[in-house]
Amino acid sequence: MKLSTELVRLTINVLTPPRTLPRPFGPTLRDRVAGKTVLITGASSGIGRALAERVAAAGAIVIVTARREPELLEVVAGIRARGGSAHAVPADLSTDEGIDQLADRVLAEFGAPDILVNNAGRSIRRSIALSEHRLHDYERAARTNYLGAVGLMLRLLPAMRRRGSGHVIASSSIGVIADLPRFSAYIGSKAALEAVMRVAAVECLSDGVVFTNIHIPLVDTDMIGPTGWSGYTALAVPDAVDMFIDALMRRPATVDNPLGTLALWSRRLTPTLARAALHTFHRLMPDSEAAKATVPQPVS
Numbered sequence: 001m002k003l004s005t006e007l008v009r010l011t012i013n014v015l016t017p018p019r020t021l022p023r024p025f026g027p028t029l030r031d032r033v034a035g036k037t038v039l040i041t042g043a044s045s046g047i048g049r050a051l052a053e054r055v056a057a058a059g060a061i062v063i064v065t066a067r068r069e070p071e072l073l074e075v076v077a078g079i080r081a082r083g084g085s086a087h088a089v090p091a092d093l094s095t096d097e098g099i100d101q102l103a104d105r106v107l108a109e110f111g112a113p114d115i116l117v118n119n120a121g122r123s124i125r126r127s128i129a130l131s132e133h134r135l136h137d138y139e140r141a142a143r144t145n146y147l148g149a150v151g152l153m154l155r156l157l158p159a160m161r162r163r164g165s166g167h168v169i170a171s172s173s174i175g176v177i178a179d180l181p182r183f184s185a186y187i188g189s190k191a192a193l194e195a196v197m198r199v200a201a202v203e204c205l206s207d208g209v210v211f212t213n214i215h216i217p218l219v220d221t222d223m224i225g226p227t228g229w230s231g232y233t234a235l236a237v238p239d240a241v242d243m244f245i246d247a248l249m250r251r252p253a254t255v256d257n258p259l260g261t262l263a264l265w266s267r268r269l270t271p272t273l274a275r276a277a278l279h280t281f282h283r284l285m286p287d288s289e290a291a292k293a294t295v296p297q298p299v300s
């Protein structure tokens, strides 16, 4: 049992290297973002915050949003102190009113953003066995991760399409292509968002708006605190941000890391084996204490 846990750990860690940048050919980050408005949700901490700082340093006009206003103001102050351009628009994306207020303000004050990064998210780690009376886990994950992102996109997309340009990026998860056990509420919400993004990409093909789903692996942010996955290689935040920079420069439909690519092709080529391997992983990794709590509570 111990040996197999170590083998799983080793495989995951080896396949989660930092991304290699810069790319020698094609547009640079500055080419893509200088003078452009970039709206980033979930920018009060973690990946969103670091991404805001990175694109602002490349000349973007950054609009940061999340619920925690003091943290947003700190991000804005830091960017401005370094000579960049940034604005904070606080909003709760888990409510229809929050989505509308944010969209109304952004459209009125800045017009349609050139780039929308739907990055705000919440994670829930709990097995299906412990979810018998927890449909609310699925509702909560869907409110922010799925409906919050889709709702904002629906409000901003018409103006992007009229203008004839735009890039929408979603912070999805490697779990969507790896069928990661114990994250069904979270992965369901991210998979739904990805599906809408893919359909939007088809519908908007001739309008100049492109869409990218990023399959983010484990990243060392506040979000993974409650998972108890400390033995696994988590990407450092700047390395995770590199996946977004890659998305901005290349504008692909998806961005993956080696672990995600392996998971995707294993599922396609050897689905039975992939399922058995994931089931073994599931049985090796216990539910966290928070997930086992009988009183309903979100894990993060």
Ligand SMILES: NC(=O)c1ccc[n+]([C@@H]2O[C@H](COP(=O)([O-])OP(=O)(O)OC[C@H]3O[C@@H](n4cnc5c(N)ncnc54)[C@H](OP(=O)(O)O)[C@@H]3O)[C@@H](O)[C@H]2O)c1
Pocket (backbone or CB within 6 Å): 041, 042, 043, 044, 045, 046, 047, 048, 065, 066, 067, 068, 069, 071, 091, 092, 093, 094, 118, 119, 120, 121, 122, 123, 144, 171, 172, 173, 174, 215, 216, 217, 218, 219, 220, 221, 222, 223, 224
């Ligand atoms: N870390 C990982 O291992 C990992 C792996 C795969 C995917 N991801 C995805 O990456 C994205 C960024 O996560 P992170 O790792 O950087 O974690 P984080 O530091 O916890 O960031 C989450 C962000 O989402 C915002 N947010 C949460 N609920 C919101 C709501 N109702 N309305 C508006 N904003 C809300 C939070 O801000 P406020 O609390 O101020 O609202 C925060 O800025 C998420 O979508 C996450 O699902 C992360």
